[in-house]
Structure formats: structure tokens, C-alpha cells
Amino acid sequence: MEIPESDVHFQKSKFPSITLLLAVFSAGIGGTFQYGYNVSIINAPTMHIQKFINETWNIRYSDNLDRGLLRFLWSAIVSMFTLGGFLGAWLGGHLAIRFGRKGTLLLTNIPVLIGSILMATSKPAGMFELLFIGRFLVGLHSGVSLCVQPMYLGEIAPKAVRGAICMGTSVFITVGILTGQIIGQRELLGGEGQWSILLCSSCIPAVLQLLLLPWFPESPRYLYIDKGEEMKATLALKKFHNTNSYLSELVGLEKECAVVRVQQSKRPCELLSDRSTRWQLITTVLMNMAQQFSGINAIYFYATYIFIQAGITEAYIPYVTMGTGACECLAALCCSLLIERLGRRVLILGGYSLMALWCAAMTVTLTYQVSYFWMSYLTMTCLFAFILSFGLGPGGVTNTVTGELFTQSTRPAAYMISNCVNWISFFLISIVFPIIVEGLQQFCFLIFLAECLLGTLFIYITLPETKNKSFLDIEMEFRARNFKNKDTESPNGAMMLSRSPKV
Incomplete structure (x- = not known):
């Protein structure tokens, strides 16, 4: 077409x-x-x-x-x-x-x-x-x-x-x-x-x-691929993309449908054993874990203490705390404006790298906060900088990338697994974090610094840029990693992917 x-x-x-x-x-x-x-x-x-x-x-x-x-x-x-x-x-x-x-x-x-x-x-x-x-x-x-x-x-x-x-x-x-x-x-x-x-x-x-x-x-993808209701899918595309711009999306739908319609929507247990999506799943699971263990919870835990040390009276702390929410909201809005210009990799790698920097800085400023009165203001600056870096990077990009690494038949199961990991990680950090803080105090940020650096290294190695690529294009990029022998056929249609023209 x-x-x-x-x-x-x-x-x-x-x-x-x-x-x-x-x-x-x-x-x-x-x-x-x-x-x-x-x-x-x-x-x-x-x-x-x-x-x-x-x-x-x-x-x-x-x-x-x-x-x-x-x-x-x-x-x-x-x-x-x-x-x-x-x-x-x-x-x-x-x-x-x-x-x-x-x-x-x-x-x-x-x-x-x-x-x-x-x-x-x-x-x-x-x-x-x-x-x-x-x-x-x-x-x-x-x-x-x-x-x-x-x-x-x-x-x-x-x-x-x-x-x-x-x-x-x-x-x-x-x-x-x-x-x-x-x-x-x-x-x-x-x-x-x-x-x-x-x-x-x-x-x-x-x-x-x-x-x-x-x-x-x-x-439209659900209607076209999962339900086979092509007329409704076409009407939905026209409504979302207007009459003059839906055709390229319809072409992409037809190509993806030709590949995945022969496949049933996978259950989580099937996705875990599916070799063709092994590295996509590993990447999304570890990205969700890294997001929770990045230290953002430590920042909010320390916020009240940092504000008190900066001379803000306890009665006004709830109002200042709104600044952290406004800061994260601003970062998410900026990320939505930059993500198509800079790409996913630049934002998430830059976010984790900056977060590691602010973790190191806050370890130093919190250590010497008692000795120098101006250190508390520097700590507060680092706190807001950390929140901005999180919102511009992992806080904004992780969910977006999770959906882009999978096709229609595997996407629901992938979201189930990655979100379950996210909730388990959230629960674990809420239990373990108070113990870490009590034992290490401000030096707990060194643990989060190491985690941010490891997250940066892993994402740099495994995550390709997904900007302006179709779901089939992205899956093809992972094919060489999932199958060491590129000519090996996978039982769920990986060879079919290699024969499909790019969108």
C-alpha cells in the first residue's frame, strides 16, 4: 500500500x-x-x-x-x-x-x-x-x-x-x-x-x-490483531490519527498481523520459557527492579530531615514537600517533550548517570552538614536535582520501553511480569530500606550510587534505541541476541519475522 x-x-x-x-x-x-x-x-x-x-x-x-x-x-x-x-x-x-x-x-x-x-x-x-x-x-x-x-x-x-x-x-x-x-x-x-x-x-x-x-x-491493534475486526480497527485509526495520516499505521498493522495472528496471546509462564523474547524480558524486568532500587525512596525519606536542617520550621515542611511533587511532575512533562527528540537511551542512561552523581554528592554533603551551615542548602539542591534526574530518565522512560520491546501476542504477559516485579521490589524496598538507613545513615546513598552505575552499564549493553521504530523492527534487533545462530528457526515464528518487510 x-x-x-x-x-x-x-x-x-x-x-x-x-x-x-x-x-x-x-x-x-x-x-x-x-x-x-x-x-x-x-x-x-x-x-x-x-x-x-x-x-x-x-x-x-x-x-x-x-x-x-x-x-x-x-x-x-x-x-x-x-x-x-x-x-x-x-x-x-x-x-x-x-x-x-x-x-x-x-x-x-x-x-x-x-x-x-x-x-x-x-x-x-x-x-x-x-x-x-x-x-x-x-x-x-x-x-x-x-x-x-x-x-x-x-x-x-x-x-x-x-x-x-x-x-x-x-x-x-x-x-x-x-x-x-x-x-x-x-x-x-x-x-x-x-x-x-x-x-x-x-x-x-x-x-x-x-x-x-x-x-x-x-x-486499533487489539481490534485488528486480537479480535480480527478490521473495519472497526480502521475506523479507530481514522479517529485517532485523522483521515490523512492513518494509512502508514494501517500498513504496520497489516504486517504485524501477518506475523503474529498465527500465535495465541501468551501466558506469563509461556513467555518465561520463550527463547525469542528472552532478552526483552530480562531487560524489562531488570529495568523495573533498577527503578525501585535506584534510591528515589531514600530521597523522600530524607527530605523532611534535610528541610529541617536547612532551617525550615516543621509547620511549613508539608508545603515545601509539595515542591518535590512539583519537581517530579515538571521532570515528567519535560521528558514527554524530549523523548522523541533525544530518544529513550539518551534519557534513561543520562538519568541514571546523573542520579549516581547526586548520590555521591549527597553522601558528602550529609556527612559535613553539621560542620558547615551552608551544606544543608547544597544537600537540598542535590535532592531536587536527583528527583529531576529520576523523572527525566528511569521514572519516565521505563514504562514506555516495556511496551515497545514486545509484539501484540506477548505484550500483555510482559506487562504482567514486569509490573509484578515492580510491586514486589516496591514491597521489598519498603521493608529493607529502614534497616539500611538505620545501619548506614547517609552512607546508604553509596549503595544506591552503585545500583545506578550498574543500571547504566546494563542498559547501555542491552537496550537498543526504539525511537520511531515499529514493534517488528525492535523485535528483529533482539533476534541475534536471542538466537546465537541467526539462521535458526524459532518455534513461535521468529523466522517469519525475518521475512517480513520493515514498516
Whole structure:
């Protein structure tokens, strides 16, 4: 199929259509925005919720709750979000295959709405146990969204702007974090009387998505390759890319469909044993682990201490902390503007390299902070620089690359595995990190420095540039690494890939 000159001109402009941008907003507001928002809002009412648990226990048993047990119950409430997220990540791929990408995003609003109602009624009902269930259901939604939303955005975007569109996942996470920090201020919903409303407020983005997302089509790739509904897929492409620019994407769909239609969507256990995707899977798994172990959690842990040392009074620290959220949000927005110009490799390698530099700098400044009053300001500068580097690099690019390294039949299983690893790593670092900090104090950043350097080296060796390449082109680049003998046929169609013309 010959691509008209007008289509080529549109590709060169690399500007997404208004419909595509609105679809990104509709998917993100009820998707990964919820993840960032619910991670953020739980911090503000910590003391108020613990007080409510203690008062409820006293009413029931006429005795104050043991402090150790109170701490355990609070930790369990927080951890239920992670448990729900892990289960959601495991279910996300299966749901995306059965109900479609858009259908799954709409479906998973149900647990958010139920969870919001349960958390809102926990205080009037005098049942703190409802917080456990509510947080689990909200976490379940976040796990599914982190799996399915990047899949949906990557499949509706033209390859010329795929990186920028996929960055919507990270942008909405950071916007959610910042919004949660703002709404959680004591002047708004962070006060003692409003914390149940704060936890319930996650129902608002869910309702917005239920109202907006149905107006946009399902993923054209899902319709064309998975469902075989070519007419609907063509109409979806026209709606997302407008009439004059959808033909090149349709050509790519036809070529990929010729290769992967003979394959069933793989399950995670099948993907783990599939030689043709071995290095793609290794790369995405280790990139997700590196993102969690990079030291970003240490930065947020040390933020309050650093702000106090810089002379900021404790009453104003919540407002200054909003600066960290704004900083990460700004970095994600900048990354979305740069990713198609500089490429994925430059951003993620540069991000990890700069993070290693700031880890070294903060080790020095924290060591001599007591000796020199100006060191605390230098430490604060390094803290914000680290957050910017994380947002411009691994925080923004990792999710985008995960979707690009796989074709239609392997992408759902790949997201399931990588996101499960992400949630497990998040859980492990939350347990191990306090022990590391207590034992090493500021020298804990040397561990994160080593991890950032190792991550940089691994990504430099294994990750090719994926900018402006089709999914088949990217898979072909990994073929030589997955099969030492390039002429060896793989049982799932690797030889078919080598015969397919490039998009």
C-alpha cells in the first residue's frame, strides 16, 4: 500500500491529533493518576487515622490499643495497597486480552468506587477494618491500570509520537502525587474531621473516566490483531490519527498481523520459557527492579530531615514537600517533550548517570552538614536535582520501553511480569530500606550510587534505541541476541519475522 505525500508530511510534523490527546487524558485521569493520588493522600492523615483506630478499639474493648499493635495495624492498612497492586498487576494482562484495553480500564473503576465508599463509611460506622478492604480495592485498580494503561496508550499512538504519548502514564502518576499532596494539606482535606472524605475522593477520577473514556475507540491493534475486526480497527485509526495520516499505521498493522495472528496471546509462564523474547524480558524486568532500587525512596525519606536542617520550621515542611511533587511532575512533562527528540537511551542512561552523581554528592554533603551551615542548602539542591534526574530518565522512560520491546501476542504477559516485579521490589524496598538507613545513615546513598552505575552499564549493553521504530523492527534487533545462530528457526515464528518487510 502506497502512502500518500500528505501522510508523510503529517508524520514529519509529529503532532498528535486532538482526539488522541483527549483519549490520553481520559485514560490517564482514571488510570495511573489514581495510583499517584492514592500513594500520596495516605501520608497526610496518618496521625488522625491512628487516633481513630485507637478510639474504636477503646470503645469496643474498654482498653487502649498497644502501641506496637497500633503501628502494625497502620502498616497493614498501608501495605494492603501494595498487596492489591500485586494482584492487579497479575490480573491486568488476562483482563486486557478478554475485555480489551479500554474495556479493562472502564471495568476496574468498579473496585475503586466500592473501596471509596467503604473508606468513607469507616469512620461513621466505627469500623477501621473497612480501611483494609478499601485500600486493597484501590490498590487492585492501580495494579491493573499500571499494566493496561501503558498498553492502551502505546497501541493507539502513531510510532512517530509513541514515546511522548506513552509518557502520559508517568505524567499522570506525578500529577496524581502532586494533587494528593495539595488536597492532603490540613487547610483542605488533611484535617482530623475530613480524612474519610480525603480517602473517598478517589471516586471522582473514577467517575470522570466512566463519563469520558466510552467516547473513544478501543485499541486499533487489539481490534485488528486480537479480535480480527478490521473495519472497526480502521475506523479507530481514522479517529485517532485523522483521515490523512492513518494509512502508514494501517500498513504496520497489516504486517504485524501477518506475523503474529498465527500465535495465541501468551501466558506469563509461556513467555518465561520463550527463547525469542528472552532478552526483552530480562531487560524489562531488570529495568523495573533498577527503578525501585535506584534510591528515589531514600530521597523522600530524607527530605523532611534535610528541610529541617536547612532551617525550615516543621509547620511549613508539608508545603515545601509539595515542591518535590512539583519537581517530579515538571521532570515528567519535560521528558514527554524530549523523548522523541533525544530518544529513550539518551534519557534513561543520562538519568541514571546523573542520579549516581547526586548520590555521591549527597553522601558528602550529609556527612559535613553539621560542620558547615551552608551544606544543608547544597544537600537540598542535590535532592531536587536527583528527583529531576529520576523523572527525566528511569521514572519516565521505563514504562514506555516495556511496551515497545514486545509484539501484540506477548505484550500483555510482559506487562504482567514486569509490573509484578515492580510491586514486589516496591514491597521489598519498603521493608529493607529502614534497616539500611538505620545501619548506614547517609552512607546508604553509596549503595544506591552503585545500583545506578550498574543500571547504566546494563542498559547501555542491552537496550537498543526504539525511537520511531515499529514493534517488528525492535523485535528483529533482539533476534541475534536471542538466537546465537541467526539462521535458526524459532518455534513461535521468529523466522517469519525475518521475512517480513520493515514498516
